[in-house]
Amino acid sequence: MEIKKINYSKVNEELYIYEHESGLKAFVIPKKGYSKKHASFATYYGSINNRFIAPYEDYETSVPDGIAHFLEHKLFEQKDGSVMDKYSMTGASPNAYTSFTHTVYLFSCTDKFDENFDMLLDYVQNPYITEESVEKEKGIIAQEIRMYDDDPNWRAFFNLLGAFYKEHPVRIDIAGTVESISKINKSNLMKCYDTFYHPSNMVILVVGDVDPEKTLKKVAEGIKTTEHKPEIKRIFPKSHKGINKNYVEQNLSVSIPIFQMGFKDELNGEKGFDSLKREIVVKLLLEMIVGRSSSLYNELYEEGLINSSFDSDYTIEEDYAFSMFGGESIDPLKVKSKILNEIKSIKEKGLDKKSFDRIKNSMKGRFIKQLNSVEKISHLFIPAYFKGATMFDYFDVYDKITFEYASEVFLKHFDEENFALSVIKPIKGD
Amino acid sequence: MDFISSEEKVDLIDSFNGIEVYRVAVEKFKTNSINIFFLDNLSKENATKNALIPAVLRRGTGKHKSFREIALYLEELYGASFDCAVSKKGEYQIMQYYIDHVSDRYTGTDTNLFDDCFNLLLEIITEPLLENGTFRKDYLDQEKDNLKKIIEARMNDKVQYAVERCFEEMCKGEPFEIYENGSIEDLNKIQEADLFNHYKYILESLPMKVFISGDTDDNKIQSAITKLKKLKRSNIKDLSQPVISKPKRDINYVTEKLDVSQGKLSIGFRTNTAPDEKDYYSLVVFNSILGGGIHSKLFQNVREKESLAYYAFSRLEKFKGLMMISCGIEINQKDKAKDLILKQVEDIRQGNISDYEYDSSIKSIKTGLESLKDSQLAIVDFYLSQKISNTRDTLKSLYEKFEAVTRDEIVEVAKKVELDTIYFLTSENQ
Numbered sequence: 001m002e003i004k005k006i007n008y009s010k011v012n013e014e015l016y017i018y019e020h021e022s023g024l025k026a027f028v029i030p031k032k033g034y035s036k037k038h039a040s041f042a043t044y045y046g047s048i049n050n051r052f053i054a055p056y057e058d059y060e061t062s063v064p065d066g067i068a069h070f071l072e073h074k075l076f077e078q079k080d081g082s083v084m085d086k087y088s089m090t091g092a093s094p095n096a097y098t099s100f101t102h103t104v105y106l107f108s109c110t111d112k113f114d115e116n117f118d119m120l121l122d123y124v125q126n127p128y129i130t131e132e133s134v135e136k137e138k139g140i141i142a143q144e145i146r147m148y149d150d151d152p153n154w155r156a157f158f159n160l161l162g163a164f165y166k167e168h169p170v171r172i173d174i175a176g177t178v179e180s181i182s183k184i185n186k187s188n189l190m191k192c193y194d195t196f197y198h199p200s201n202m203v204i205l206v207v208g209d210v211d212p213e214k215t216l217k218k219v220a221e222g223i224k225t226t227e228h229k230p231e232i233k234r235i236f237p238k239s240h241k242g243i244n245k246n247y248v249e250q251n252l253s254v255s256i257p258i259f260q261m262g263f264k265d266e267l268n269g270e271k272g273f274d275s276l277k278r279e280i281v282v283k284l285l286l287e288m289i290v291g292r293s294s295s296l297y298n299e300l301y302e303e304g305l306i307n308s309s310f311d312s313d314y315t316i317e318e319d320y321a322f323s324m325f326g327g328e329s330i331d332p333l334k335v336k337s338k339i340l341n342e343i344k345s346i347k348e349k350g351l352d353k354k355s356f357d358r359i360k361n362s363m364k365g366r367f368i369k370q371l372n373s374v375e376k377i378s379h380l381f382i383p384a385y386f387k388g389a390t391m392f393d394y395f396d397v398y399d400k401i402t403f404e405y406a407s408e409v410f411l412k413h414f415d416e417e418n419f420a421l422s423v424i425k426p427i428k429g430d
Numbered sequence: 431m432d433f434i435s436s437e438e439k440v441d442l443i444d445s446f447n448g449i450e451v452y453r454v455a456v457e458k459f460k461t462n463s464i465n466i467f468f469l470d471n472l473s474k475e476n477a478t479k480n481a482l483i484p485a486v487l488r489r490g491t492g493k494h495k496s497f498r499e500i501a502l503y504l505e506e507l508y509g510a511s512f513d514c515a516v517s518k519k520g521e522y523q524i525m526q527y528y529i530d531h532v533s534d535r536y537t538g539t540d541t542n543l544f545d546d547c548f549n550l551l552l553e554i555i556t557e558p559l560l561e562n563g564t565f566r567k568d569y570l571d572q573e574k575d576n577l578k579k580i581i582e583a584r585m586n587d588k589v590q591y592a593v594e595r596c597f598e599e600m601c602k603g604e605p606f607e608i609y610e611n612g613s614i615e616d617l618n619k620i621q622e623a624d625l626f627n628h629y630k631y632i633l634e635s636l637p638m639k640v641f642i643s644g645d646t647d648d649n650k651i652q653s654a655i656t657k658l659k660k661l662k663r664s665n666i667k668d669l670s671q672p673v674i675s676k677p678k679r680d681i682n683y684v685t686e687k688l689d690v691s692q693g694k695l696s697i698g699f700r701t702n703t704a705p706d707e708k709d710y711y712s713l714v715v716f717n718s719i720l721g722g723g724i725h726s727k728l729f730q731n732v733r734e735k736e737s738l739a740y741y742a743f744s745r746l747e748k749f750k751g752l753m754m755i756s757c758g759i760e761i762n763q764k765d766k767a768k769d770l771i772l773k774q775v776e777d778i779r780q781g782n783i784s785d786y787e788y789d790s791s792i793k794s795i796k797t798g799l800e801s802l803k804d805s806q807l808a809i810v811d812f813y814l815s816q817k818i819s820n821t822r823d824t825l826k827s828l829y830e831k832f833e834a835v836t837r838d839e840i841v842e843v844a845k846k847v848e849l850d851t852i853y854f855l856t857s858e859n860q
Contacts, residue, residue: 010536010538011460011536012460012535012536031458032458033457033458034458034803034804035800035801035803035804036800036801036804082734084724084725085724085725085786087724088723088724088725088786088790088793088794089786089789089790089793090793091790091793091794091796091797092797093723093724093794093797094724108801109797110796110797110800110801111793111796111797111800136737137737138737139736139737139738140733140737140739140740141740142760143692143738143739143740143741143758143759143760144740146691146692146758146760147589147692147740147741147758149691149692150588150690150691150692151587151588152586251689252689253585253688253689253690254583254585254586255579255582255583255584255585255586256579256582256583256586258586291501292497292498292501293498293501293502293504293505294498295498297498298496298497298498301497301572302568302572304572304575304576307576307579307580308576328579328583358502358505358506359505361505361506361508361509362504362505362506362508362509363509364508364509365507365508365509365510365531365532365536365537366509366511368460368461368532368536369460369461369509369511369530369532371460372459372460372461372805372806373804373805374804427689
């Protein structure tokens with residue numbers, strides 16, 4: 001078997017790469033001296049993939065909302081009991097999560113890595129789903145959905161996505177609704193599994209003080225499928241220019257209005273390195289405009305319009321992208337008008353080159369800090385991989401971003417036509 | 431098992447004027463961090479003022495005259511991060527000032543980030559921006575308003591709120607009921623001159639613990655100590671230990687109504703066990719079997735078998751000798767959930783502990799301890815907690831004590847644990 005090794009001397013890290021004949025890639029990032037060994041087995045399949053044409057088929061399949069997340073819960077069930085119980089016996093902490101675009105199965109352990117890793121490879125490749133266990137899971141997931149229904153930050157986030165997008169499934173809650181999960185059964189779960197859990201659509205990552213060769217050899221032996229499957233056709237509604245609504249509100253039991261606002265982005269098919277580049281440049285711009293060192297942040301703070309909960313972020317995937325910033329405010333509409341005014345005024349006078357350089361350096365330093373944590377490395381690595389890049393590319397991205405590029409993206413992204421605001425308001429008399 | 435790593439060795443390197451300086455020498459991280467803690471007894475008299483001080487200090491220093499100037503400077507220091515927080519451990523209120531920075535070997539230029547960061551941290555704490563010999567009035571008023579909003583915003587996170595409210599109801603009349611951020615009533619009473627005097631008192635008389643972690647060399651640490659020695663300190667406050675046991679009383683039932691879609695059930699117990707007693711080690715294993723993870727009785731029965739909840743856990747507040755069980759459930763399932771939870775406690779009292787439950791609990795505790803070593807903040811928090819509870823355990827000695835706990839000892843400690851309060855957060859229409 002062939003193992004490739006890349007040295008990233010600037011950040012003092014190494015990456016070992018192995019490609020299985022099925023098309024699956026496996027990576028090891030050794031972390032000398034670390035106690036925790038963190039392994040992930042992930043598929044490029046998330047909550048937005050609710051319409052598709054499976055390999056060897058010529059018709060479209062449409063599945064209930066929340067099914068990717070439901071499947072994530074059900075994969076822990078095995079013929080001889082729950083995988084969680086087996087992990088408990090070795091002392092490992094197993095977990096899994098579903099995002100818009102991918103599903104990750106993982107464990108972290110300080111002992112018996114080989115045994116735990118074998119289990120991970122095994123259960124993700126061998127689903128055991130019964131009608132009975134599907135019905136039982138509906139009660140648990142219904143409570144997960146209810147918990148999020150009462151979470152004002154989560155609601156502000158999804159309501160804003162609903163304001164950005166008319167039809168795109170990114171506007172739908174990852175876990176679906178109590179109603180939509182009632183339509184989930186063994187047969188549609190298995191259909192999704194067979195379509196998206198082929199090794200060629202998956203990736204394995206191990207971060208920790210492990211022997212890279214030995215670990216990758218385990219992958220070579222543990223992946224059962226060798227054939228390549230034809231591509232899965234993922235179907236999304238036609239993208240639309242502009243937004244769905246520019247304002248949306250909901251009442252919940254909160255002490256102060258909680259808001260999210262931002263700009264839906266218009267993409268040009270950015271992939272791989274270009275996708276990371278756009279991500280970093282918009283994050284950099286957000287720091288320049290509303291970050292803690294910006295004059296606007298400090299003005300809003302001193303006027304009591306925002307507090308330290310205020311934060312910003314940018315998300316980019318192949319089919320959608322948006323910036324978001326929010327927190328708590330007595331007057332979200334005033335925050336909105338101040339931010340839009342500031343953007344208008346920067347558009348007139350141009351961005352500040354000195355701030356650009358300073359913040360770029362600072363973000364680079366903050367990127368290095370993330371390499372302290374095996375979890376954070378995994379959380380950066382997997383999404384970057386599915387975009388067609390590796391997380392270490394981020395480091396080069398900082399060197400490739402020019403002031404001219406930032407200025408160009410600034411003018412395009414921060415377009416008032418694509419701006420929306422979502423507010424969670426207190427219930428009167430609460 | 432290898433416990434001879436450097437995270438095991440947290441050295442008290444100097445102690446003077448009520449200041450203890452600890453060093454965590456670890457090279458595996460890419461950052462260095464400095465933590466300065468001030469400890470006080472949790473009291474109605476001081477709590478709100480203690481909570482307000484860090485918020486005011488972070489607004490500016492004599493040299494960096496605003497929050498913005500501090501933020502700009504942190505960016506220049508390659509994205510160093512500064513933060514402060516107020517928390518409680520048992521009946522201690524803790525004010526924490528924190529800074530971290532990338533190690534000089536990653537900046538690519540000749541930097542001295544440790545000195546710069548240490549100086550900034552000390553400057554924020556000891557050289558606040560003054561106007562006519564006291565805190566700037568507008569900054570103070572803004573921070574009073576922010577703190578008021580923080581206190582009011584407790585209800586926004588329902589999961590956390592249900593736990594904190596149950597603790598409060600349990601400990602009515604004891605210092606532990608005091609919220610770490612104080613109360614609005616006391617906030618309204620704070621006068622400027624008063625607060626400034628209190629600030630001087632904190633600086634001069636409250637016990638301080640300083641933790642320096644990372645690859646910082648001896649000379650730099652010595653020069654930091656020299657600076658700390660220049661602080662004028664006198665009459666160091668002698669902190670009192672919390673009262674653990676309380677006379678037995680009838681079970682306290684509390685129902686609170688808010689507009690929620692999920693009910694939150696919290697059940698509070700007195701453990702009657704202090705962290706420096708031998709029983710404490712059995713208590714930790716007991717708690718793990720009951721609700722300390724996926725192997726626990728609560729997870730297995732309340733979630734997996736009965737599908738009543740998505741989350742169900744028990745947690746110790748070791749300093750005050752309390753245990754809290756909490757879960758999110760369908761509102762009409764309250765009695766069923768309560769009975770099922772109390773049955774799990776009773777089962778352990780009856781000696782109903784399977785090999786699986788016992789072994790998994792010990793292993794899960796071990797993994798938890800080992801994992802601490804991968805986070806600088808977790809290492810610091812571990813040793814600070816040891817200081818507060820008057821114990822001198824290391825990770826290794828702790829693990830040996832947990833491993834030695836027998837089933838009989840678990841049953842004994844389970845019998846000592848007393849049900850105190852049953853709190854239910856439910857919807858308005860109930």
